[in-house]
Amino acid sequence: MTYRLRAAKPGDLEHLYEMAKLTGGGFTNLPADRAALTRKLERAQKAFDRKDDAIGDDQFVLILENTETGEVRGTCQLMTMVGQQWPFYSYRLNTLTQHSQELDRTVRAELLSLVTDLEGSSEVGGLFLHPAARAGGLGLLLARSRYLFVAMHRKRFADRILAELRGVIDDRGGSPFWDGVAGRFFGMNFQEADYFNAINGNQFIADLMPKHPVYVAMLNSEARKVIGVPHPTGRAAMRMLENEGFAAEGYVDIFDGGPTMTARTDQVKSIREAKAAAITSTTLEKGEKALIATGRLDAFRCCYGLREFGEDGSISIDANAAETLGVGIGDEVWSVAR
Missing domain, CATH: 3.40.630.30 (Gcn5-related N-acetyltransferase (GNAT))
Structure with missing residues (x-):
């Protein structure tokens, strides 16, 4: 599924x-x-x-x-x-520290503010x-x-x-x-x-x-x-x-x-590791497991898939992820390793 x-x-x-x-x-x-x-x-x-x-x-x-x-x-x-x-x-949750010189005692009380x-x-x-x-x-x-x-x-x-x-x-x-x-x-x-x-x-x-x-x-x-x-x-x-x-x-x-x-x-x-890239292939069969997303605002979609980056920064993804997201060659996707 x-x-x-x-x-x-x-x-x-x-x-x-x-x-x-x-x-x-x-x-x-x-x-x-x-x-x-x-x-x-x-x-x-x-x-x-x-x-x-x-x-x-x-x-x-x-x-x-x-x-x-x-x-x-x-x-x-x-x-x-x-x-x-x-x-x-x-x-x-914080701590209040109080000290009495007469008793030579320090008391620390936890407070909820x-x-x-x-x-x-x-x-x-x-x-x-x-x-x-x-x-x-x-x-x-x-x-x-x-x-x-x-x-x-x-x-x-x-x-x-x-x-x-x-x-x-x-x-x-x-x-x-x-x-x-x-x-x-x-x-x-x-x-x-x-x-x-x-x-x-x-x-x-x-x-x-x-x-x-x-x-x-x-x-x-x-x-x-x-x-x-x-x-x-x-x-x-x-x-x-x-x-x-x-x-x-x-x-x-x-x-x-x-x-x-x-x-x-x-x-x-x-967020720090998320990368944007253009798709050059949607037939990847072996690659890194990842979360892959596309679309702005109400067009946003995200699913699990496979990815592999090219030397030029482009990305290849598997056919199932491409179909699930409704994307093809030339489209931009964002991804992060699973």
Whole structure:
């Protein structure tokens, strides 16, 4: 079976909705709400339609489809500049050191401070792979195709990029972090807050959240031990981000305490190593395994394939990749080693 990434269309609403129902909560970028998903697709369409290269408040949605059956089996998103519609809040985990001369004692306390440090960054997020398709490297194709999209539209993205990983969710669908921190101030459980945030944004956090730092030592043990810890299903995603050059720098999600990974955009491995080249052959049978992409904005497509560079900088690709992408001799493709 052959899969490719493409731009999402308004007709993908039901595909997204069916996948959203499988996320299990804590997945703000893919709410199981048709109206919210419709707005997301409309916003993505506006982003794809805007032809100038200036950075703006855009959101792109990509779809993973089986080219043989037309089945949609995954999705991912890119946000070009977070914190424009409403503040982009994070908790920053830092340390306060205090010393008493009388007691000859130094005390170090960990604090969670509500910050908007990451406003203006780009974000990769919203990645979901259907449970029936979690094999064959499709998760890697979903994740890394976003970096090729960034490389191909570099001027539309910021110099810093982030990725939020879902935090620990318990068997009841609740969040130990939310229950121990923010839930005390809002009078709603995690599912209610998470859903409200996905549909309406997080301005309610600014309205009601205390602005003073939270001393970690004063939280219950269940909340403390999940700070900066990804959901078990997100550990592989965290390793992939680390392999790309992202790092956890003390920022955690205000809802579930999951880690926010950051990197300099131009230092992300798949962006830094992406190469553009014109095709001189589409009959390659042996070559380097790669992600190969073509097309601007709503014409973007990406798939796995084989590549080989010529001495003149041109590229040869295999017939299957050429057919999947709809490209031929003379067309330009971008690629990065798999």
